[in-house]
Structure formats: structure tokens, C-alpha cells
Amino acid sequence: xxxxxxxxxxxxxxxxxxxxxxxxxxxxxxxxxxxxxxxxxxxxxxxxxxxxxxxxxxxxxxxxxxxxxxxxxxxxxxxxxxxxxxxxxxxxxxxxxxxxxxxxxxxxxxxxxxxxxxxxxxxxxxxxxxxxxxxxxxxxxxxxxxxxxxxxxxxxxxxx
Amino acid sequence: xxxxxxxxxxxxxxxxxxxxxxxxxxxxxxxxxxxxxxxxxxxxxxxxxxxxxxxxxxxxxxxxxxxxxxxxxxxxxxxxxxxxxxxxxxxxxxxxxxxxxxxxxxxxxxxxxxxxxxxxxxxxxxxxxxxxxxxxxxxxxxxxxxxxxxxxxxxxxxxxxxxxxxxxxxxxxxxxxxxxxxxxxxxxxxxxxxxxxxxxxxxxxxxxxxxxxxxxxxxxxxxxxxxxxxxxxxxxxxxxxxxxxxxxxxxxxxxxxxxxxxxxxxxxxxxxxxxxxxxxxxxxxxxxxxxxxxxxxxxxxxxxxxxxxxxxxxxxxxxxxxxxxxxxxxxxxxxxxxxxxxxxxxxxxxxxxxxxxxxxxxxxxxxxxxxxxxxxxxxxxxxxxxxxxxxxxxxxxxxxxxxxxxxxxxxxxxxxxxxxxxxxxxxxxxxxxxxxxxxxxxxxxxxxxxxxxxxxxxxxxxxxxxxxxxxxxxxxxxxxxxxxxxxxxxxxxxxxxxxxxxxxxxxxxxxxxxxxxxxxxxxxxxxxxxxxxxxxxxxxxxxxxxxxxxxxxxxxxxxxxxxxxxxxxxxxxxxxxxxxxxxxxxxxxxxxxxxxxxxxxxxxxxxxxxxxxxxxxxxxxxxxxxxxxxxxxxxxxxxxxxxxxxxxxxxxxxxxxxxxxxxxxxxxxxxxxxxxxxxxxxxxxxxxxxxxxxxxxxxxxxxxxxxxxxxxxxxxxxxxxxxxxxxxxxxxxxxxxxxxxxxxxxxxxxxxxxxxxxxxxxxxxxxxxxxxxxxxxx
Numbered sequence: 001x002x003x004x005x006x007x008x009x010x011x012x013x014x015x016x017x018x019x020x021x022x023x024x025x026x027x028x029x030x031x032x033x034x035x036x037x038x039x040x041x042x043x044x045x046x047x048x049x050x051x052x053x054x055x056x057x058x059x060x061x062x063x064x065x066x067x068x069x070x071x072x073x074x075x076x077x078x079x080x081x082x083x084x085x086x087x088x089x090x091x092x093x094x095x096x097x098x099x100x101x102x103x104x105x106x107x108x109x110x111x112x113x114x115x116x117x118x119x120x121x122x123x124x125x126x127x128x129x130x131x132x133x134x135x136x137x138x139x140x141x142x143x144x145x146x147x148x149x150x151x152x153x154x155x156x157x158x159x160x
Numbered sequence: 161x162x163x164x165x166x167x168x169x170x171x172x173x174x175x176x177x178x179x180x181x182x183x184x185x186x187x188x189x190x191x192x193x194x195x196x197x198x199x200x201x202x203x204x205x206x207x208x209x210x211x212x213x214x215x216x217x218x219x220x221x222x223x224x225x226x227x228x229x230x231x232x233x234x235x236x237x238x239x240x241x242x243x244x245x246x247x248x249x250x251x252x253x254x255x256x257x258x259x260x261x262x263x264x265x266x267x268x269x270x271x272x273x274x275x276x277x278x279x280x281x282x283x284x285x286x287x288x289x290x291x292x293x294x295x296x297x298x299x300x301x302x303x304x305x306x307x308x309x310x311x312x313x314x315x316x317x318x319x320x321x322x323x324x325x326x327x328x329x330x331x332x333x334x335x336x337x338x339x340x341x342x343x344x345x346x347x348x349x350x351x352x353x354x355x356x357x358x359x360x361x362x363x364x365x366x367x368x369x370x371x372x373x374x375x376x377x378x379x380x381x382x383x384x385x386x387x388x389x390x391x392x393x394x395x396x397x398x399x400x401x402x403x404x405x406x407x408x409x410x411x412x413x414x415x416x417x418x419x420x421x422x423x424x425x426x427x428x429x430x431x432x433x434x435x436x437x438x439x440x441x442x443x444x445x446x447x448x449x450x451x452x453x454x455x456x457x458x459x460x461x462x463x464x465x466x467x468x469x470x471x472x473x474x475x476x477x478x479x480x481x482x483x484x485x486x487x488x489x490x491x492x493x494x495x496x497x498x499x500x501x502x503x504x505x506x507x508x509x510x511x512x513x514x515x516x517x518x519x520x521x522x523x524x525x526x527x528x529x530x531x532x533x534x535x536x537x538x539x540x541x542x543x544x545x546x547x548x549x550x551x552x553x554x555x556x557x558x559x560x561x562x563x564x565x566x567x568x569x570x571x572x573x574x575x576x577x578x579x580x581x582x583x584x585x586x587x588x589x590x591x592x593x594x595x596x597x598x599x600x601x602x603x604x605x606x607x608x609x610x611x612x613x614x615x616x617x618x619x620x621x622x623x624x625x626x627x628x629x630x631x632x633x634x635x636x637x638x639x640x641x642x643x644x645x646x647x648x649x650x651x652x653x654x655x656x657x658x659x660x661x662x663x664x665x666x667x668x669x670x671x672x673x674x675x676x677x678x679x680x681x682x683x684x685x686x687x688x689x690x691x692x693x694x695x696x697x698x699x700x701x702x703x704x705x706x707x708x709x710x711x712x713x714x715x716x717x718x719x720x721x722x723x724x725x726x727x728x729x730x731x732x733x734x735x736x737x738x739x740x741x742x743x744x745x746x747x748x749x750x751x752x753x754x755x756x757x758x759x760x761x762x763x764x765x766x767x768x769x770x771x772x773x774x775x776x777x778x779x780x781x782x783x784x785x786x787x788x789x790x791x792x793x794x795x796x797x798x799x800x801x802x803x804x805x806x807x808x809x810x811x812x813x814x815x816x817x818x819x820x821x822x823x824x825x826x827x828x829x830x831x832x833x834x835x836x837x838x839x840x841x842x843x844x845x846x847x848x849x850x851x852x853x854x855x856x857x858x859x860x861x862x863x864x865x866x867x868x869x870x871x872x873x874x875x876x877x878x879x880x881x882x883x884x885x886x887x888x889x890x891x892x893x894x895x896x897x898x899x900x901x902x903x904x905x906x907x908x909x910x911x912x913x914x915x916x917x918x919x920x921x922x923x924x925x926x927x928x929x930x931x932x933x934x935x936x937x938x
Contacts, residue, residue, distance in 0.1 A: 012662075013636070018421050018441075018442075019424075019633060020419070020443065022441045023441070025213065026439070026440055029387075029388075030396075030439060031313065032383065033390060035323030035382065035383065035384060037561075038385070038387060039384050039387065039512065039513065040483055040511050040512050040513065040562075040594070040845070041513070041592060041594040041866060041867060042593060042594055042893055043594055043866055043867070045594075045866060045867040046511060046867055047869060048511055048512060053283045062670075065695050068263030070677045073601050073623070075381060076379065076380065076381040077380065077381035077382070080380060081380055081382070082376045082377060082380050082382060084836050085376065085379070085380060085545055090375075092379045093371070093375055093379060094287075096372055096375060096504065096837060097241075097375075098240070098372075098374075098375050098576070099240035099241065099562070099563055099837065099841050100239060100508075100561075100562055100563030101240065101374070101378030101379070101383065101563075101840040102385065102511040102512045102562035102563065103511050104378060104379060105381075107875065107876075108379065110908055111560055113236060113915075127875060127877075127878060127879055128876060130875035131874075131875060131876025132874065132875070132876055133874065133875040133876050134511060134867060134872060134875070135511065135561040135875070136509055136511040136562070136563060136565075136845075136872070137205075137240055137511070137841050137845070138841050138842075138844035138845040138847075138848055138873065139837075139840075139841055139844075140844060140873075140875060140879045141879055141880070141882045142837065142840065144408060146878050154418070
């Protein structure tokens with residue numbers, strides 16, 4: 001039973017797994033009981049399982065857990081809390097940018113990376129940065145507006 | 161008894177309300193607020209572990225704690241549309257208490273009043289109607305005022321309520337709080353439909369954009385979906401579905417999973433096959449590895465000739481409207497217009513594949529199901545039938561899932577979990593694979609063929625309208641009497657009632673627009689009474705319902721969407737034939753002023769230029785145009801109009817929707833931002849269904865197995881500018897708000913494509929190939 005060490009949302013995780021090919025999502029959702037990244041398709045086709053691995057958005061449903069060994073995983077839980085939300089989370093709250101919200105990890109995390117690298121981004125660039133993500137409630141308009149709002153926060157120089 | 165028997169929402173609600181312990185008054189069916197030492201709702205060996213909550217008692221709906229907090233109970237759920245927040249607003253408003261003091265428990269068959277299904281855009285009109293939550297609140301308020309009047313020895317009209325405290329007018333020292341009057345006690349009064357309602361003009365909470373309670377936990381990952389229900393001792397299951405539609409189980413080779421990790425167990429019942437393992441990954445691997453033999457069924461009707469096939473099948477036939485003069489008016493018309501519209505099967509295709517958790521207890525022969533069902537009460541009855549349990553031994557607790565848009569796979573997966581848990585005697589969580597969710601769990605929105613014919617008079621006005629449709633049906637929402645309405649019910653050995661065609665069509669005795677089969681422009685005259693929104697009396701509407709090869713059921717704007725695509729596109733064809741402006745032509749034929757106002761509002765908010773369509777019929781390159789559609793949802797439940805601005809690439813056939821303007825009148829607006837969110841989401845979902853979505857198959861095998869095969873609007877394409885104009889109409893009954901804009905989208909977009917190019921799109925989805933074919937046919 002291989003042992004595995006990584007960091008998740010800033011905390012060390014030392015565990016063992018039966019199968020190193022088990023998706024990272026299974027570790028996060030079932031073993032660590034995180035609710036942010038979700039199983040949508042298991043095929044990297046929708047983005048509901050998105051997490052940042054060493055700062056890069058990945059699909060945790062098709063990423064073998066062994067690929068995360070030694071890495072730093074960030075889920076939307078790691079951004080902030082209801083009491084102390086991250087500016088990105090606050091932007092989504094301010095725009096009321098969710099219906100069921102099951103997809104949120106994808107637009108939030110791909111959006112975060114894009115906006116922080118490109119604070120002067122445009123609406124079209126934000127839409128392109130989210131290419132390949134699904135939201136079946138079709139909340140696209142509000143989510144894009146939330147990311148525009150977040151870009152304004154980043155441009156203002158606020159700590160993010 | 162573990163606290164996990166309540167969801168975090170529910171526990172939070174109970175704790176905030178000051179109920180560390182609640183008792184359940186068994187048998188009487190009434191809730192008793194109490195503080196006994198027993199745990200909440202512990203299942204026991206009692207023959208009646210779970211009671212049914214009556215609709216008629218105030219205590220079924222509302223309880224007030226000694227600490228002044230209020231807890232509401234409701235049987236209408238929230239699946240991302242924000243209705244929980246609206247129900248909180250209603251409670252706070254009608255009782256005059258601060259919003260922060262209100263908590264709610266929703267849709268738990270053992271705790272909340274049986275309100276059936278949350279569907280058909282009925283939640284809002286029901287809760288604000290005269291026999292549900294609002295009436296309970298008005299009765300509670302009236303009861304509290306009576307108690308205060310007696311206690312303080314003043315007339316009721318001398319009392320005012322502020323923040324849950326009843327004051328004697330002009331004497332702030334004479335007062336009594338709700339908590340002091342009834343805190344921790346029962347009201348013990350029946351709902352009084354005549355209890356005075358609070359005057360809408362004094363509202364301070366309803367009608368304001370109270371932020372959705374669920375969005376902060378959703379964006380921080382703290383929200384618990386049904387996918388995150390974690391019960392102690394829980395195992396994980398997966399199902400193994402027939403690979404082809406109609407295949408029956410021949411055999412299961414148990415050796416094929418022998419020795420796999422996770423203590424794999426195989427469960428079968430008739431044609432139901434599933435595996436259970438210690439963890440989710442092991443269950444997934446075992447389900448893939450399990451060697452199962454199935455019969456080879458007959459192929460489905462060929463997809464390429466589906467719509468011709470539909471016209472030739474035995475059917476159940478019903479006239480919706482049948483004016484006697486339609487044939488004569490068609491004959492005498494200056495000109496006639498006719499067209500056929502085609503709509504495919506479509507999937508709900510929820511973002512998260514369906515999931516449920518079941519906990520069967522052999523000691524009590526009872527089961528608890530956590531499910532994201534829109535109908536926990538009928539699901540309870542269905543599960544009882546499938547599992548062979550008394551209804552009173554089944555409890556279904558709603559936990560929000562991924563947006564469902566109707567009856568997707570969430571009811572069927574609850575039965576999957578129930579069967580597996582019952583077989584292994586442990587709690588089992590089941591989440592379907594993406595493929596099983598899309599092709600083996602769904603009740604699809606049905607395909608339609610719609611023939612339309614209209615007669616125009618010399619001025620171009622409509623003088624006759626003839627609608628004839630063929631559509632499919634198999635199953636639908638499950639009930640205790642018909643578990644086979646959904647896939648797992650059929651797999652577990654239940655059968656649907658045989659399909660019996662009619663020999664002559666039924667004739668209506670009263671008007672219903674029958675899922676918008678009747679257009680907005682008819683008078684809807686049946687038996688001498690008119691119920692339609694239009695001025696045209698010469699109309700005939702005939703629907704043929706066929707036995708479906710695939711399960712069907714409500715998908716957001718069920719049948720209304722398909723019918724409105726046809727009727728509103730065809731109205732546009734009539735306007736073009738009359739060389740009339742599409743907005744003016746609609747207004748000429750509408751009698752209902754609320755619908756007409758929606759049309760005017762959408763047009764003016766868009767900046768509509770009055771002229772006939774199309775702009776051009778011989779263009780090349782990229783052309784832009786605008787189209788309008790409108791509807792009164794289901795004939796009585798939400799007025800709406802939409803204008804879409806599109807660009808059509810006449811070389812590639814691609815459509816890009818640049819702007820969507822919607823107006824909507826659902827009566828008094830409870831939450832302005834909430835209704836806008838629903839209008840925007842509905843419009844975009846309607847756009848996605850119009851442009852991309854179609855369930856496909858080959859032989860007997862469904863091929864729409866994932867998001868590559870089942871195309872869908874995704875990020876990265878483009879996002880239209882959205883302008884939503886909710887129209888507040890105080891003083892009338894609430895109407896549904898969630899299914900209006902989606903109903904208009906396909907026709908508004910198709911009409912815009914016609915305006916831009918002169919090409920008429922009559923088959924959904926509007927794929928580039930079909931657009932190019934329509935351009936060639938100009």
C-alpha cells in the first residue's frame with residue numbers, strides 16, 4: 001500500500017492509497033471529505049472537479065493521486081471561508097453568480113489563474129480562458145461578470 | 161441515532177431555532193416542539209417509525225421558539241433556483257420578524273408537510289396561495305394577535321407587530337413577544353384560508369433582492385450536496401446497466417470480480433445489477449470489470465427517419481381545441497401557410513451525475529434515503545413499492561444535488577441505492593457514471609413532430625390555425641402505483657400499464673392550453689368558454705401521443721418548449737407571409753394585455769425597429785438579425801417575451817447569439833435579483849438546447865454517452881449580453897418564474913436567423929449543417 005504525502009489547502013496530508021492510479025478527486029472528496037471539487041463526468045470534460053496543483057488548474061477526476069505526490073493542492077475551500085471569503089469568492093457572492101453551483105470549482109479556479117496573470121483582461125479573454133468548462137444551469141453570464149469584478153479587485157492592488 | 165440523520169442545513173436550522181431536541185408526536189402526525197432527552201426522529205422498532213405531516217395544521221408549517229427564533233417547514237424544495245431564500249422572505253415578512261431569526265427545514269417526508277412535487281413552476285404560486293405556507297403564516301400571526309389581545313386586554317385593532325413583538329399602539333410599554341406567547345408550544349390551530357394577509361404595500365422583505373442564502377457556502381465549498389452525505393459505516397455502490405435499450409439480464413459472472421480490492425459484492429434483482437464495495441474507486445473498478453450477459457434487443461426506430469416513423473404509429477389522440485369552422489376558414493383564406501417543426505429527444509444532463517445515499521436497517525425493516533428528488537413524497541411511496549416495505553417505514557430526506565431541470569436520474573439513483581443498501585444491510589452511497597446518468601438514468605424530454613397550417617385573410621391577419629402534433633411518452637414521475645415510470649423501477653421488475661391507443665380522439669370539455677400546444681393567438685374556446693390569450697376563434701389543436709422507445713418525463717418547460725418553438729416560429733412565418741412586422745403582428749392577434757405588455761417591454765428594451773422580416777434573403781458572409789417570441793407559460797403561469805439578436809455565418813452555418821432581451825411578468829416579484837437570475841439562466845439554457853442538444857442512438861444503443869457525444873453550450877464559445885426586464889405586477893396571484901424564458905428561446909433565435917438571412921429553421925438543434933441546408937433552401 002504506497003504511502004503518499006502532499007499538501008492540501010496549506011495542510012500536510014500523509015496517507016496511504018491502495019491504488020496509485022486512483023483519481024486525486026477520490027482522495028479529496030471521500031478520504032479528506034472536501035466538498036469543493038466534485039465528480040461531474042470522470043472524463044475531464046466538464047471541470048466540476050477542478051483544483052489547482054502547484055498553482056495550475058487540473059481536472060482531479062482524471063489525475064492519478066500519485067501525480068499529486070509532493071505537490072500543493074488548492075480547492076475552493078482553501079481560498080476563504082463564509083466568514084472570511086477570498087475576494088474571488090466575494091465577487092461571486094456580489095454577482096449572485098450561481099444557480100445550483102455544482103460547477104463552481106471550474107469557473108472559479110480557471111478564472112482565478114487567468115485573471116491574476118492578466119489583470120487587464122477583457123470579457124472575451126475571460127470567456128476564452130474558461131474554454132471547455134460546463135455549467136448546465138447556464139449561469140455563464142453572471143460568472144463572467146463575477147470574474148470581471150474580481151479582475152477589478154486585482155487591478156486595484158488588493159491582496160488576493 | 162446519529163446527528164447525520166439531519167443534513168447540516170437542517171441541524172443548523174434546528175440549533176438556531178433553539179431546538180436542541182425535538183420530539184415527534186407519533187400517530188397524531190403533528191409536530192410537537194419539546195425538549196425531551198431522546199434524539200430527534202430516532203428510528204425505532206415502532207411499527208410507525210415515520211409519520212405523515214398534515215397540510216392542514218399550522219404546527220406542520222411553523223414553530224416559534226422561546227428564544228424568538230422561527231422555524232418553517234416546507235414541502236417545496238430548492239435546486240438552485242433560490243426558492244429557499246424566497247420562502248425565508250415569506251416567513252419573515254408575513255410574521256414581521258427579522259430574516260436572521262428564520263430557519264427552515266424543507267422536504268423531509270418525516271418532518272415537513274406533504275406538498276407532492278416541486279415542479280411545473282408551481283412552488284411559488286402554491287406557497288403564496290391559499291392553502292399552504294403563506295396561509296399558515298397568516299393564521300399563525302392572527303392567532304398570536306388574538307392571544308396578545310386577550311393577554312393585554314385590548315382590542316386586536318389596537319395592536320402592531322414589530323420584529324416579533326406585539327405592541328399596544330401608542331404605548332411601547334405594553335407589549336408581548338411571540339416567544340413569550342407560544343415559544344416552545346404548539347399553536348394547535350388549523351389553517352384558516354380567511355386569515356388576514358399582510359398588506360403587500362407594507363412589505364419590507366418580500367420584493368427586495370435578499371441575497372441567496374446558499375451562494376456563500378457554495379462558493380466556499382462548505383455546501384453539502386447529496387453527493388457529500390456521509391453516513392457512518394457507509395459503503396459505495398455502482399450500477400451496471402443494460403448496454404442497449406430493452407436488453408434483459410441473462411447472467412452475471414461473479415467470478416469476474418472475485419479478489420478485486422474493496423470486498424466487492426454483486427447485487428441483482430430481475431434486470432437490476434449493481435456492485436457494492438468499501439470505497440468509491442473500488443466500486444467503480446468492479447462495475448467496469450463485472451462480466452454480465454444481456455439479451456440483444458430489437459433496434460430502436462432508426463434515428464434518421466424517426467420523425468416519419470412517429471407519424472405512422474398507433475397513438476392516443478386528443479383534441480385540445482376544436483372549432484367547427486377551421487376547414488372552411490382554411491378554404492376561404494386569401495392564402496395559407498404551412499410548415500412542419502421537428503424537435504429531438506433532449507437530456508437533462510445534470511452537471512453532477514446523479515447520487516443518493518440509502519440506509520436500510522434490518523432491525524426495524526426501515527430505510528432512510530437522502531435524495532435530490534423534486535418529489536420526496538412520491539419517491540417515498542415508489543421506494544416502498546420497489547423495496548417491499550410499508551410506506552411508513554420509508555423516510556426520504558431532500559438534499560440539494562446538481563441542478564436537475566426536471567426528472568433526471570435522481571429518483572432512479574435513489575432506488576439504486578435503496579436496492580443495494582437493502583441487499584447488503586449497510587448504508588450505501590451510489591453515484592452514477594457520466595454514461596449511466598446520460599443514457600441509463602434519464603427520463604428524456606420527448607421528441608415532437610408538429611404540423612401547422614394557417615389561413616390568412618386579405619389583410620394578412622390570421623383567420624384559421626390548425627395544429628397537429630405527434631409526441632412520445634413512456635413513464636414519467638414515479639409513484640407508488642407506478643415504479644416503472646423510471647428506469648430502475650422497470651429494471652427491478654415492475655411494468656408500465658400497457659399502452660392503449662385510442663380509436664377516436666378525445667374531445668375537451670374545458671380549455672387547457674395543454675403545455676402550450678394551443679398557441680398564444682387563439683381564444684381557446686371550448687364548450688362556449690374562452691381561456692386563451694388571443695383573438696382567433698377558428699383554431700384546431702390535435703395531439704397524438706405515441707408509445708416511446710425511451711423513457712420520457714418533465715424536462716424544464718416540458719412540452720411547452722417544443723410547442724412554443726413550433727407555434728412562435730410559425731407565427732413568425734405568418735407575419736413574414738403578411739409582410740408584417742413580427743412584433744406588430746403579435747400585438748394584432750393578442751387579447752391578453754399582460755402578454756402584450758411583455759411583448760412591448762421586450763421590444764422597447766431591445767430597441768426594436770419596426771419592419772417586416774427578413775432583412776435580406778441573398779446575403780453571404782456574416783449577417784445579423786433579430787427575432788421575437790412570447791408565451792404565457794402553460795396558459796396561466798408566467799408571461800414572457802424575448803428578443804434575440806444573432807449573427808449567422810452563412811459560409812459555415814454557425815450561429816452566434818449576441819444579445820438576449822427578456823421581459824417577464826410573474827405577478828408580484830418576491831426577489832428582483834432572483835427572478836433575473838432565473839430569466840438569464842433560462843434564456844441561456846434555452847439557447848443551448850436550441851443550438852446543440854440532441855439525444856442520439858445507433859441500433860439499440862444510445863450514443864450520447866458523454867459531453868463530447870451530447871453537445872452542449874460550454875464556456876469558451878461566447879456569452880451573449882443579457883438584458884432582463886422583470887415586470888412587477890402587485891395585487892395579483894404569484895405565477896411561476898423559472899420556465900418562462902427558456903420556453904421562448906428556440907423560436908426567438910430561429911426567427912432572428914430568418915430575419916438575418918431569410919432561412920427558416922424548423923428542426924432543433926440548429927446545427928451548422930441544418931443552417932446551411934436552410935440557407936440553400938431559400
